[in-house]
Amino acid sequence: MRVSKLFGRTLRQVEAKGSSGLRLLARAGFLRWDPLSFLPLGAMVLDRLRTIWGNIIGPDVQKLYLPFGEALSPEEQALRIASREVASYRELPLRLELEAEIGKSSPFYLPEGKAFLLLSFLPDEEMAQEEISGLWAKVEELLRVCRLQSPPPAIGKGWDWIVPEPEGEERLVICPNCGYSAPSVWAQVHREPLPQEEPEPLREVATPGCTTIESLASFLGVPKSKTAKAVFYTGEDGGIVFAVIRGDMDVSEQKLSSAMGWVKLRPSTEGELLFAGIVPGYASPIGVKGVKVAVDSSLRTGQNFVAGANREGYHLMGVNYPRDFQADFEGDLALAKAGIQCPFCQSAFESASGFLVASLRVSGPESSSARGLSFNTPQKKKANPWVVLLALYPYKVMEAVAQVNRDEKGLIWPKALAPFPIHLIALGEEGLAEGEKLYSQLKGQGIEVLFDDRDESPGVKFTDADLIGLPWRVVVSKRSLSQGGIEVKSRAEAGSKIIPPEDFLREFQSGNL
Numbered sequence: 001m002r003v004s005k006l007f008g009r010t011l012r013q014v015e016a017k018g019s020s021g022l023r024l025l026a027r028a029g030f031l032r033w034d035p036l037s038f039l040p041l042g043a044m045v046l047d048r049l050r051t052i053w054g055n056i057i058g059p060d061v062q063k064l065y066l067p068f069g070e071a072l073s074p075e076e077q078a079l080r081i082a083s084r085e086v087a088s089y090r091e092l093p094l095r096l097e098l099e100a101e102i103g104k105s106s107p108f109y110l111p112e113g114k115a116f117l118l119l120s121f122l123p124d125e126e127m128a129q130e131e132i133s134g135l136w137a138k139v140e141e142l143l144r145v146c147r148l149q150s151p152p153p154a155i156g157k158g159w160d161w162i163v164p165e166p167e168g169e170e171r172l173v174i175c176p177n178c179g180y181s182a183p184s185v186w187a188q189v190h191r192e193p194l195p196q197e198e199p200e201p202l203r204e205v206a207t208p209g210c211t212t213i214e215s216l217a218s219f220l221g222v223p224k225s226k227t228a229k230a231v232f233y234t235g236e237d238g239g240i241v242f243a244v245i246r247g248d249m250d251v252s253e254q255k256l257s258s259a260m261g262w263v264k265l266r267p268s269t270e271g272e273l274l275f276a277g278i279v280p281g282y283a284s285p286i287g288v289k290g291v292k293v294a295v296d297s298s299l300r301t302g303q304n305f306v307a308g309a310n311r312e313g314y315h316l317m318g319v320n321y322p323r324d325f326q327a328d329f330e331g332d333l334a335l336a337k338a339g340i341q342c343p344f345c346q347s348a349f350e351s352a353s354g355f356l357v358a359s360l361r362v363s364g365p366e367s368s369s370a371r372g373l374s375f376n377t378p379q380k381k382k383a384n385p386w387v388v389l390l391a392l393y394p395y396k397v398m399e400a401v402a403q404v405n406r407d408e409k410g411l412i413w414p415k416a417l418a419p420f421p422i423h424l425i426a427l428g429e430e431g432l433a434e435g436e437k438l439y440s441q442l443k444g445q446g447i448e449v450l451f452d453d454r455d456e457s458p459g460v461k462f463t464d465a466d467l468i469g470l471p472w473r474v475v476v477s478k479r480s481l482s483q484g485g486i487e488v489k490s491r492a493e494a495g496s497k498i499i500p501p502e503d504f505l506r507e508f509q510s511g512n513l
């Protein structure tokens with residue numbers, strides 16, 4: 001490709017918005033915003049990513065095409081189609097891939113925007129686990145070739161790969177002591193045991209105006225950790241989920257959704273609560289009917305909690321779980337954030353930001369059953385498959401790579417994603433003549449090159465080359481020729497060397513460069 005013909009110029013300045021990486025991508029002519037559009041250089045990076053994605057998902061995959069703009073999110077559409085098509089164990093494992101635009105209401109809590117999706121349908125848990133480990137390893141490999149790092153995934157029903165970066169949007173927690181790090185919504189947490197007490201009988205106390213945990217704790221003179229916090233969410237089917245957690249902790253909506261079989265939740269309205277017979281501000285898990293109760297295991301860490309009495313102005317003391325109420329789900333629902341304790345060393349977490357580049361979701365047979373997804377086993381029985389969903393966010397990967405791999409002069413592309421491996425610069429008349437020769441030679445050998453054949457000063461050409469950031473810069477000039485060849489410089493390193501063009505070609509093709 002000749003720079004003189006390349007669509008999209010480099011810019012000296014762009015609007016001061018977005019991350020530094022995004023601004024560099026705009027300056028270097030990879031993209032423009034308002035509306036977001038990828039120019040040829042950016043489109044080539046996306047093509048490289050698509051190729052890497054193809055390696056991740058492997059050959060045994062079938063492509064699905066879904067038109068945009070449907071009411072259902074694309075992953076839900078795919079599940080619905082599968083629920084009608086999948087009939088027998090002979091069709092499993094089944095892997096479907098699609099490119100999608102994720103909207104606001106993803107039941108799997110995928111972020112809005114462009115995604116490459118892989119949905120794997122597995123007949124049993126063992127194969128689901130194998131699929132998960134295989135995909136983890138492939139995502140880790142993708143991050144490695146993109147020169148990105150993210151906290152390693154942990155066992156669970158959900159995971160997000162987040163590349164730590166102060167200019168990012170997503171939240172991470174980091175343990176300053178042992179180094180454990182994870183997305184806030186998925187991180188494991190420590191639940192400090194409370195001093196043991198003899199369980200007391202339930203008793204109602206007047207707590208006028210105490211509709212928050214803070215006001216309740218200070219009114220009764222108890223620590224927040226001795227209260228049971230009630231949080232309400234409504235699913236898409238209108239069902240209410242009543243989540244209970246210790247008052248000093250918060251609920252992760254994502255963990256709760258995965259526990260409920262992946263339903264898109266939203267905070268319940270006061271009207272919905274009243275309709276369900278729940279008194280807002282004084283809600284009680286005791287005696288509640290017609291809602292699903294989910295309990296965080298923090299309620300197992302102590303006795304005699306304070307909880308709502310489901311009566312305006314009253315709370316119950318001496319609440320003991322599971323003596324006084326039962327749960328439809330009990331487990332880990334806690335949101336990790338700064339100050340919450342690390343599960344491995346009990347130090348307080350610190351929070352950090354980052355770029356969310358990929359997600360994994362695991363959905364079990366119960367959830368498949370609820371979605372009408374089933375198959376006939378060899379024994380002619382009905383069974384429900386496991387579904388493993390992997391999502392890669394190509395625009396975010398590109399932004400994260402630009403953010404992490406750069407210096408004050410511009411981008412520094414990893415080989416795997418660079419639109420071209422070589423940026424060829426010809427200077428002066430002699431340089432141009434020799435450059436043309438080298439350009440056709442390289443092209444003849446199937447090597448993609450960006451050839452700066454413009455009538456511009458060396459300064460302009462070097463500045464642009466540094467800004468665009470291709471892995472190798474090759475300069476042909478009167479000076480280099482008089483010194484015996486072409487000047488070769490790696491974008492990532494400071495020094496350059498002059499070698500004969502044949503040597504460069506040989507080294508490049510043997511992979512030494």
Ligand SMILES: [Zn+2]
Nearest residue numbers: 175178342345
């Ligand atoms: Zn720790």
